[in-house]
Amino acid sequence: MHCRFLWAGLLVLSLATPAAAADQAHGKQLYQACAACHGAEGKGGSLGPNLAGVVGRKAGSLDDFRYSNAMKRSDLVWDDGNLRDYVTNPQAKIKGNRMPFSGVANPGDADDIVAYLKTLK
Amino acid sequence: MATKLKEVDAVMVGMGWTGAIMARELTKAGLTVVGLERGVDRTPGEDFTLPGVRDELRYVQRLELMQDNSTDTITFRNAPAETALPIRRFGAFLPGEGVGGSGIHWGGLHWRFLPTDFRIRSALAERYGKQAIPDDMTIQDWPVSYEELETHYDRFDKLCGVSGKAGNLRGKIVDGGNPFEGPRSDEYPNQPIKSSTPGLMFGEAARGLGYHPFPIPISISSAPYTNVEGLPLGSCEYCGFCNRTACEANAKASSITTVMPALRADPKFELRARSFVTRLIYDKAAKKVQGVVYTDLRTGEEYEQPAGVVVLSAFVFGNTQMLLLSGIGEPYDHATGKGIVGKNYAYQFEAGATAWFENREFNVFMDSPGMSVCIDDFNGENFDHGGLGFFGGGYFTCSNASGVIGGRPLPHGSPRWGAGWKQATAKWYNSAARFNTQGSVYSHRDNYLDLDPTYRDALGRPLVRLTYNGTENDHKMSRYVVSKLEGIIKAMNPTHYETHLRPRNFTVVPYQSTHNTGGTIMGADPKSSVVNRYLQSWDAHNLFVQGASVFPQQHGYNPTGTVGALAYWSAKAITTQYLKNPGPLVHA
Numbered sequence: 001m002h003c004r005f006l007w008a009g010l011l012v013l014s015l016a017t018p019a020a021a022a023d024q025a026h027g028k029q030l031y032q033a034c035a036a037c038h039g040a041e042g043k044g045g046s047l048g049p050n051l052a053g054v055v056g057r058k059a060g061s062l063d064d065f066r067y068s069n070a071m072k073r074s075d076l077v078w079d080d081g082n083l084r085d086y087v088t089n090p091q092a093k094i095k096g097n098r099m100p101f102s103g104v105a106n107p108g109d110a111d112d113i114v115a116y117l118k119t120l121k
Numbered sequence: 122m123a124t125k126l127k128e129v130d131a132v133m134v135g136m137g138w139t140g141a142i143m144a145r146e147l148t149k150a151g152l153t154v155v156g157l158e159r160g161v162d163r164t165p166g167e168d169f170t171l172p173g174v175r176d177e178l179r180y181v182q183r184l185e186l187m188q189d190n191s192t193d194t195i196t197f198r199n200a201p202a203e204t205a206l207p208i209r210r211f212g213a214f215l216p217g218e219g220v221g222g223s224g225i226h227w228g229g230l231h232w233r234f235l236p237t238d239f240r241i242r243s244a245l246a247e248r249y250g251k252q253a254i255p256d257d258m259t260i261q262d263w264p265v266s267y268e269e270l271e272t273h274y275d276r277f278d279k280l281c282g283v284s285g286k287a288g289n290l291r292g293k294i295v296d297g298g299n300p301f302e303g304p305r306s307d308e309y310p311n312q313p314i315k316s317s318t319p320g321l322m323f324g325e326a327a328r329g330l331g332y333h334p335f336p337i338p339i340s341i342s343s344a345p346y347t348n349v350e351g352l353p354l355g356s357c358e359y360c361g362f363c364n365r366t367a368c369e370a371n372a373k374a375s376s377i378t379t380v381m382p383a384l385r386a387d388p389k390f391e392l393r394a395r396s397f398v399t400r401l402i403y404d405k406a407a408k409k410v411q412g413v414v415y416t417d418l419r420t421g422e423e424y425e426q427p428a429g430v431v432v433l434s435a436f437v438f439g440n441t442q443m444l445l446l447s448g449i450g451e452p453y454d455h456a457t458g459k460g461i462v463g464k465n466y467a468y469q470f471e472a473g474a475t476a477w478f479e480n481r482e483f484n485v486f487m488d489s490p491g492m493s494v495c496i497d498d499f500n501g502e503n504f505d506h507g508g509l510g511f512f513g514g515g516y517f518t519c520s521n522a523s524g525v526i527g528g529r530p531l532p533h534g535s536p537r538w539g540a541g542w543k544q545a546t547a548k549w550y551n552s553a554a555r556f557n558t559q560g561s562v563y564s565h566r567d568n569y570l571d572l573d574p575t576y577r578d579a580l581g582r583p584l585v586r587l588t589y590n591g592t593e594n595d596h597k598m599s600r601y602v603v604s605k606l607e608g609i610i611k612a613m614n615p616t617h618y619e620t621h622l623r624p625r626n627f628t629v630v631p632y633q634s635t636h637n638t639g640g641t642i643m644g645a646d647p648k649s650s651v652v653n654r655y656l657q658s659w660d661a662h663n664l665f666v667q668g669a670s671v672f673p674q675q676h677g678y679n680p681t682g683t684v685g686a687l688a689y690w691s692a693k694a695i696t697t698q699y700l701k702n703p704g705p706l707v708h709a
Contacts (some may be wrong), residue, residue, distance in 0.1 A: 005254030011541035036371040045353065046165040046382060047371055066167075098171040100358060100369045 022108075027116030034101075042120040048099070052120045054078050059094075072098035083117065084110045096103055123414055123423040129153045129391075132413055132428035134443065135397045135435035137222020138681065139667035140238055141376035141384060141687040142280075143299060143432045144348070146692035150700065154661030155426060157415055158392065160219030161187075165378055169367035176335035177526050180366035187211055188326055188436075189217040192418075192620060193396075195438050199456050199626050201567065207576050207584065212630030214468075214637055215365070216436045219378040220394060223436065224681070228364045228490040229340035231283045232516075232678035233274050234684070236267035236303040237502040241563075242539045243675065244502055245512060249686040258512070258594065259465055261673045264645045264654035267303045270686045273577050273693070281374035282354045283344035285309035285338030299335045301503045305516040311343045314357055314491030318483045319554030319613075321477075323497040323519030324494040326612035332496045337518060340374040340681075345661040348374075350383045361488035361523055395419050399580055401414040401431060410449075410661045416580060429703075430695065433641075433666045438468075438585045440670040442568045443638030446582055450651050450660050453569050454619045457590070461651050462569040462641065466587065467675040469636035470515070470595045472603050472622050476615035477524055481552045485521040485528070487570040493520035496609075499602050501561070502678040511597035513561035515677030517606050522553035530555075532617040546602045551601035556610060558602045561677040562630045562638075565592045570640045590627050599623060636680050638672035646709060655694035656687060662705045 026061050031042075034051075038044065040049030049065035060071035063113050074094045076082055086093040087110045089103040130152035133140040144154045159550040163169070166542035166704050179185050188211065200579035203569035207352075217223035234428055237244045240262045245254055254260070287308045288298025313336035316324070324334035341363070342354040347381050355371040371378050384390045395418040402425065404413040442519045444450055444462050495518040497503060506512055522530050536546040562568075573586035591599075610618050624631075644650025647659035652671055667688055669680040696705055 032353075033356060035347075035353040040353065045371075046378065049168055066170075072397075100360075100403060102170050102358070 022111040024112070024115045024119060026109075027112035027114070028036075029117065030104070030113050031116050034113075051117060054120065055080070055083065055114075055118050068096060068098040070094050070098075072081035080114055083114045087113050123425040125425045128412070128427040128429070129156075129708055130431065131430040132157060132426055132558060133432045133434050134413060135222065135439065136220045136376075136392065137217065137392075137434065137436075138224040138376050138514060138685060140222075140432065140434035141380040141664075142685065142688040143434060143667060143692055144390055144687070145380050146208055146696060148384070148387050148431070150696040152389065152430070154383075154390050155428070157392045157396040157413065157426070158220050158396050159390070159418065160394065162220045162392065162394040163225070163367075163377060165367065165371060171369050173270055174361065174367055175362050175607065177362075180226070180362075181364075181527055184211070184215060184582070185364065185388070186217050186219065186367070188216045188367065193346070193584070195585045195587050196573040196576050197587045197589070197629055200587070201588055202350045205573055205586045205588070208629050212310055213628065213633045215632070216438070216634040216635065216637075220381065221375050225367050225377060226365045227375075227533070227635075227681060230490055230679040230681075231278070231281060231285070231338050232338040232682045233299065233303060233675045234267070234309065234678055234683050235501045235503070238676040239263040239265065239267050241501070241676075248502065249507065253604075254512070255594070257566045259566050261642075261649055264643055264650070265672060265687075265690065270690055271291065271303065271306055271684075273686040273689035274682065276349065276689050278307075279310050279349045280379050281340040282310050282312050282342040282348055283340050283374075284311040284381075286313050286336055288333075288335060288557065294330060297335060298510040300333050300498050301497045301500065302322045304341055311346055313490050314339055314341060314343050316494050317482070317492035317520045318486075320494035320520045322613050323556075323609060326566070326609050327496050329612060329659040330609060330610070332498045333494050337491060337493040338497050339489070339490055341368070341491045342372045342374070343491070348379055348576070350380060352379055352382055354378065356491050359489050359492070360555045361486060363488075363490055364562045369448070375480070399446075399582060400663050401443060401449065401664070403447050403449050405448070405660075410663055410664045418687065423438065426544075430663050430665065430699075433664065434668060435672040437637040437668065440586045440666055440668060442572070443668075444641060445572050445585075445650065449574050449658065449664070452571060453572075455567070455569055457567060461647075465564035465572050465639040465642050465673055466568045466589060467562040467564050467638045467672065468589060468627075469634035469675055470562050470591060470599050470623065471557055471634050472560065472599045472620070473555065473557035474603070474608050474610055474618055474620040476554045476556070476613065476618035477532055477549050477550045478554065479611075479616040483521050483551055483554065485523055485551055485553065486520050488523040490520070491520040491608045499605050505646065509597070509601060511594045511601065513563050513595065513598045513677065515558045515560035515598075515602055517556065517558050517600075517602070517609070519554055519556045522555040524635065529553075533619055534709070554615070556606055558599065558606055558680065559677050560599050560602060561594065562595055562675045564639060564674040566596075569594075589624070591623055596623070596625070599693070636669070636675060638669040638680060641670040642673045643671040644673060648681065653705075655706045656691040657694070657699070657706050659705075667691065
């Protein structure tokens with residue numbers, strides 16, 4: 001019982017954590033793993049779409065990138081929550097998308113990456 | 122009648138690794154450069170993304186990235202007395218075609234040759250006496266030393282983001298790396314790829330026998346990396362789709378990921394794909410090449426492209442053929458041993474083993490060639506050949522018996538089809554380990570390239586004719602190294618194992634190695650070589666020949682590391698010496 005209360009408490013805490021607490025600088029470091037495809041500072045690269053301004057953008061909507069059907073049909077507008085879910089486990093969030101990335105293991109890392117992505121304009 | 126185009130400063134014939142490196146270095150020096158490539162242009166974003174890139178049938182079986190034999194091929198025979206026939210589908214070796222060349226579908230094994238490899242004839246003579254080298258073994262010292270190439274090896278490492286562990290850092294032997302390698306000025310750019318379970322078992326057994334195991338050096342980045350061109354590489358995903366295909370994660374280095382993005386952005390560079398260079402325009406009196414003639418394969422129209430500098434940067438066969446067809450240099454005459462163009466063709470003499478470990482699970486569906494563990498104790502002059510009756514050697518590797526669908530070796534005697542085959546496959550698929558010895562081929566007077574008297578390519582040019590067979594020396598070498606490998610396998614205590622020696626006669630199937638070398642070899646003087654130490658033709662001072670066709674013989678390592686280092690070495694000579702004072706860089 002004691003244990004369950006503790007977990008519940010942690011869950012509330014993590015939900016209550018404002019995005020501003022996420023570590024942008026750490027997110028920038030972690031973004032190095034994304035840069036091979038999405039380019040430095042999200043400017044687009046050889047394999048992945050441009051990520052500048054991705055938060056607030058409709059998923060799969062850039063004209064100059066050939067998205068998977070799964071991404072085009074996802075009917076998502078990227079926000080903190082769904083980007084975090086996607087970065088954590090891309091195939092669970094949008095099944096059949098073609099980003100070759102298995103996801104970040106640590107939930108804090110996903111928040112930090114999203115915080116960094118929000119700075120890309 | 123060819124349409125004559127406006128002269129450019131330099132033209133590349135072939136846009137694989139060396140064409141891209143040379144074009145990049147020459148444009149940086151201010152030259153306008155045209156890159157001619159007979160194959161198609163490919164980019165990672167358009168051609169090599171998921172899920173299409175993980176198509177084993179398309180790339181591994183149907184060989185989409187390889188040279189199109191219906192346009193051009195080579196003919197082959199084992200001995201000068203035989204009649205050669207065209208290879209209508211490549212098997213033993215797989216030259217690539219298109220922008221990126223064979224450097225797209227390679228496995229990424231990234232090695233340096235030993236310091237003694239570069240002076241092999243002298244080293245053998247010093248150690249065993251001049252008389253010990255057979256007359257028909259036409260090996261020769263390289264006209265460049267390991268020490269001279271080191272900084273260029275290092276530069277190429279940092280272009281590719283090579284993963285590995287140094288064994289000799291500025292002369293200091295470092296535990297965990299290859300203690301036999303030449304001194305490195307710097308550690309590898311990336312940590313080694315994670316080793317496979319069989320690789321680790323092999324390392325432990327080898328260490329127990331007194332050998333020196335280390336993780337294989339590989340042009341697959343183990344972590345995100347920004348290369349010397351400022352281009353980002355991803356980290357290996359261990360997906361197993363490396364050989365014969367391209368990398369979905371931008372982790373395996375190729376010229377299309379590590380150089381071409383910078384070249385494409387440079388206004389001084391122009392890429393012309395589907396442009397098949399048929400000959401060089403040679404002015405024998407002036408000892409210069411005036412340019413190249415090529416056919417646009419989309420229209421069939423012929424063009425003449427004049428250029429100040431011409432770089433031959435095609436595969437081994439194409440480079441040699443171009444010189445033979447253009448009348449540059451004296452063709453090698455097997456009967457008399459005179460002449461040089463086509464001489465000292467060499468190959469890689471690989472042999473290996475498979476072992477099965479009952480009830481062990483290796484997760485063979487996760488793979489990367491970088492997961493291999495190897496030893497270098499039986500390579501080149503790393504061991505004493507006294508009394509052995511052969512020269513040469515090779516490094517040994519062990520890893521998963523991979524190949525996601527195609528690679529499912531079964532012990533000898535297993536059913537070949539039906540329910541029994543399925544049961545055996547289910548039992549052994551995940552517990553098989555693969556071993557290889559990367560044997561050297563020391564050049565022999567009977568192994569060479571010339572022009573075929575009968576067969577022609579789609580544009581009417583005589584095909585290259587390959588005359589090659591495994592020599593007594595190389596068979597002895599291979600039997601010896603495989604016997605040493607067998608000792609390590611036994612120490613790993615497998616349920617079953619089988620060694621695979623090469624058959625007596627070389628055949629063009631099944632796949633063995635794409636490491637063809639020689640034909641336009643480098644050397645100290647025009648009598649013994651086609652190009653000088655800077656890869657400059659002795660017969661045309663503005664012609665530079667790149668790639669493994671300049672190797673005087675093939676050592677017990679994959680060639681690409683040395684191919685890249687030589688390209689940087691040659692580019693430096695052009696940009697710092699030749700452009701200031703065009704003419705021979707070495708006087709004959």
